[in-house]
Ligand SMILES: NC(=O)C1=CN([C@@H]2O[C@H](COP(=O)(O)OP(=O)(O)OC[C@H]3O[C@@H](n4cnc5c(N)ncnc54)[C@H](OP(=O)(O)O)[C@@H]3O)[C@@H](O)[C@H]2O)[C@@H](O)CC1
């Protein structure tokens with residue numbers, strides 16, 4: 001799924017509308033919205049006729065969509081109460097709802113909130129600034145307390161459409177009905193969690209001339225794109241990963257990174273990390289070799305801690321003209337510029353350090369931060385976290401890996417993730433694909449398992465998941 005910024009959406013809408021807005025797009029939006037609302041009512045209440053719906057209406061076209069859709073429901077026998085919560089509601093929409101028999105009420109005249117089967121959030125759309133006025137936030141909170149499910153029009157009011165930030169009060173929707181194209185807030189946490197199920201209504205926008213802001217992968221695309229070995233592939237065709245991770249202080253990072261590379265399907269793994277990790281690796285992964293030699297992808301940096309020769313280790317690996325993954329402490333030892341065949345895998349704190357900004361700035365606008373990371377270093381950058389973003393230097397579109405459950409984030413998960421990415425990189429795939437595939441595999445594996453697993457066990461399950469996909473493709 002691709003997402004486009006507000007500026008792009010406005011441009012797409014203008015192109016679709018022509019010089020004059022004759023209301024056609026709003027009617028398409030409202031028709032699609034009304035159909036989803038009717039489906040929700042049927043699913044939740046068992047029928048459409050006679051149900052009770054509350055519509056929260058703001059001052060712009062978002063409220064217009066909501067009112068026109070509500071008029072369609074009113075004509076089907078739904079009892080609609082619309083309440084103007086902000087500014088002056090869309091005049092034609094209001095007239096249409098009244099003509100269809102809907103009631104327009106003040107907040108003070110609302111029925112007990114738990115009488116409503118559904119609420120429609122038509123407060124703010126792509127013209128909204130983040131946050132909600134206190135009285136609107138209060139009403140939204142009371143609806144949540146009364147367990148009234150909310151269907152958001154275009155986006156949950158209060159979130160930042162382009163960044164996914166939620167700096168103040170915002171709606172939490174069960175379903176969001178968006179028009180034409182998805183917006184970044186639908187795909188980026190924390191706004192994504194407030195979007196609920198996303199339904200896209202076609203209103204006839206032609207996106208072919210726009211570069212998307214985001215390109216989000218789904219499970220089927222991951223399985224299709226995985227570097228499945230050919231029948232003739234030997235270990236060198238699958239790729240050799242050289243792991244230089246861990247330290248005497250953090251031997252586990254070297255072990256977990258190696259688990260990732262082995263279970264991500266590398267043809268061979270050479271471990272050149274600390275002595276203290278080797279006995280455990282030998283006991284659990286006897287296929288790993290300790291002799292230095294040629295590799296097709298490097299993996300460096302996880303668990304290094306303070307490493308006196310870190311600059312030299314990274315410089316030597318880069319000079320070998322083989323791609324690589326540079327993680328965690330290793331990122332601080334990077335040269336000024338890296339080739340885009342190298343992948344940096346920072347979490348928000350590490351990316352903030354790289355950019356010389358506060359962690360909160362990365363968290364508030366992760367898209368801008370991950371792009372800045374790629375621009376600054378020349379490398380491909382995977383920003384880890386609840387939403388995993390991949391940016392390439394000189395490429396506008398940021399890719400989004402398949403998301404997973406939040407319990408994936410624990411000490412060592414990043415180390416195994418580095419190993420998974422390095423295994424894909426060693427197979428000859430470009431760094432951005434290695435990043436998306438590794439991150440998606442880890443997330444999807446975690447999502448398919450009922451409980452939290454330590455990272456090295458999750459790495460083993462990644463191999464099971466690859467095996468299951470392989471069997472589905474070769475019945
Ligand atoms: N364009 C099209 O062709 C189509 C558009 N469509 C629909 O239109 C929606 C966009 O409509 P829109 O541009 O009217 O903006 P919308 O978000 O409804 O409201 C902006 C108003 O809110 C106000 N305001 C903002 N933030 C605020 C805050 N925090 N607290 C308080 N007030 C705040 C702001 O005030 P101001 O900035 O002037 O202060 C302004 O008055 C879009 O999401 C989709 O649903 C569809 O029909 C398909 C075709």
Ligand SMILES: Nc1ncnc2c1ncn2[C@@H]1O[C@H](COP(=O)(O)OP(=O)(O)O)[C@@H](O)[C@H]1O
Nearest residue numbers: 347384385386405406408409411412413414415
């Ligand atoms: N809320 C979350 N939801 C899903 N995955 C997450 C979440 N938080 C972190 N992760 C994932 O967990 C891993 C943690 O990486 P990192 O912070 O580098 O851990 P460490 O350095 O301890 O190995 C990454 O793969 C990251 O994407």
Ligand SMILES: [K+]
Nearest residue numbers: 121124153155
């Ligand atoms: K809305």
